[in-house]
Amino acid sequence: MDACKVDMCSTGLSLALNYRGKSTDFSVGNRPRQSSGLELEISSSTAADLEPSLTLGLPGDGRKACSVGRVVGRQYSPPHSVISSFPVGHPSNINGEEVWPRISDEEEYGTARKKLRLTKGQSALLEDKFREHGTLTPKQKQDLAQQLNLRPRQVEVWFQNRRARTKLKKTEAELEFLRKCCERLTEENMRLQKELQELKSQKSSAPRYTQLHEAAPAFAMCPSCNKVTGAADGSGSGFLAAASKRHFSNPFAHCAAR
DNA sequence: AACGTCAATATGTCAA
């Protein structure tokens, strides 16, 4: 049994473990308030089975190294350097499956590196998986990370950002929809205001109607065709009242059909 | 140089 143990009590530490081609990320710095420390234990049945390397970083510190037991200390890379990133290149094709090459240690830990750009193949696969399900189970995350040769944390971040983008687009679409609704309602409102104005002016310039109305409340004048028509219920209490009631019992229904 | 995109980070919320 071979094991190495790292205990980190400082806050804001980040730790990346590479072991037999697989990588695991422990982003302590992501939860500085809650992470008072982190303990990591790696065990293996045979000593030869385990050749891990630990990358230990302290944000803000340009050079922070850790070497514990069999663990090889590495230089800290500041955010956006590619301790967490993989090559910007094209995957090879093995057995019909795309395999993205890992960056060499020299490239990975040498000089300042470029920001990670996912390859088209990586993005396409991530998009496919995102279409299948917007969130990943730990198992799916692990598998996908392995398939893409990315760290699970990177896959997780990609999905978080992807969900954020989706929500933003949806919100923008909803905003646009509401804006158009508002436009339509404003137009409708203006049209109705105008119609009301016309009805009012017709009322004031139609004394004959007023007399008629007062003399015979059972009749009303249609504003569209200016024809006198019988009130629907015989209890007409003025033209405007009749007009306001037209959605319920329209005395000018004959005009609507024209 | 200004701007847009996007991976990564920081921090808050919530459920288990």
Place this chain on the structure above:
DNA sequence: TTGACATATTGACGTT
């Protein structure tokens, strides 16, 4: 208390 997630922000990089 912890892990997962949402959200805001940062910073590298490509494009115009």
